[in-house]
Amino acid sequence: MTAIKAYAASSKDADLKSLDIKRRDVKKDDVKIDILYCGVCHSDLHQVRNDWKNSQYPVVPGHEIIGKVLEVGDNVSDFKQGDLVGVGCMVDSCQTCSSCKDDLEQFCENGATMTYNSKDKHLGGHTFGGYSESIVVDKEFILTIPENLDAKAAAPLLCAGITTYSPLAHWGVKEGDKVGVIGLGGLGHMGIKFAHAMGAHTVMITTSPDKSEDAKKLGADEVLISKNEDEMKKHAGSFDFLLNTIPVGHDMNPYVNLLKRDATMVIVGAVEPLDPLHGGSLIMGRKSIAGSLIGGIRETQQMLDFCGEHNVVCDIEMIDIQNINEAYDRLQKSDVKYRFVIDMKSLKDS
Ligand code: NAP
Ligand code: ZN
Secondary structure, three states: OEEEEEEEEOOOOOOOEEEEEEEOOOOOOEEEEEEEEEEEOHHHHHHHOOOOOOOOOOEOOOOOEEEEEEEEOOOOOOOOOOOEEEEOOEEEOOOOOHHHHOOOHHHOOOOOEEOOOOEOOOOOOEOOOOOEOEEEEEHHHOEEOOOOOOHHHHHHHHOHHHHHHHHHHHOOOOOOOEEEEEOOOHHHHHHHHHHHHOOOEEEEEEOOHHHHHHHHHHOOOEEEEOOOHHHHHHOOOOEEEEEEOOOOOOOOHHHHOOEEEEEEEEEOOOOOOOOOOOOHHHHOOOOEEEEOOOOOHHHHHHHHHHHHHHOOOOOEEEEEHHHHHHHHHHHHOOOOOOEEEEEOHHHHOO
């Protein structure tokens, strides 16, 4: 075991601060990574604040990890010291259940091990995430980062990227479809980039009129202000697909009203109760509401390769770990363009 530096929250009301944690020694299937960058996902904030009522403290968040391989176990042949790699939301799963066999480890029937706040099979206690100097991860959960991508700006692909790419791919979004992405934050800005890269007519649906210019730069063909009832009426019944990234419970009725007959809205943001929905709004037009959770490891690699080919990365604001609490306050207010990424040098040098 090695003691390393990390940043952690000790309770739901506490600021994050420095904490020493332990990492296991490298076993035969393991890869040890020197963490260079870690993205800040709204899920980090939810878990620190115990919004989902399952947080275990101390919470060391972080599941958008980019780093260099430091050491590999005897069974590892796909990665070597010095490789640029990524780790996303999962670090292990059973590898034997039907979901794992279908490359959908996020739905592992025996429970995937999430990067933080999951049972730690090796050391006991719970797992600690990427707001730390290094991490040791099973080789099956290591991603290769295409060399042409800027490593810092690639970090949020490991969660925001795959969470938006996967539903667009699964529901078969194609050239010419009218696709709406709801909420312009970390996930939403990637949703727009991917839908645009897939050739869809892309509409940013936002509560923030001041984000309109940016939305167009990110690839939106149109911007729809969701608080403007007249505009919402104009777009009623016109969308082939909606990707909903709103991070809290909300009234879905106005959004469902935007769908065409037989079209689907996929919820990825609200991991909590939603307001009542009028059944008629689904029945009239045979509409669907569905959910989606990150994506499997194979699909995450496909997404990274797609980003390599299309030169897609995230729009980021770099921060030092010492500014993480201020960054959380800004994230809470939807004030980030469009993902904070922590430069882990600031932790190592501290
Ligand atoms: P974020 O950066 O905070 O962005 C969320 C955006 O939603 C905001 O920028 C804002 O955009 C809009 N919004 C915020 N509050 C709203 C409200 N009350 N009503 C309407 N719109 C609102 O968050 P994120 O990192 O993209 O994450 C979004 C959610 O996805 C979080 O809850 C996170 O936990 C969840 N998540 C889920 C998965 C999964 O696998 N399903 C993976 C990662 C994250 P506008 O200003 O444009 O309105
Ligand atoms: Zn995330």
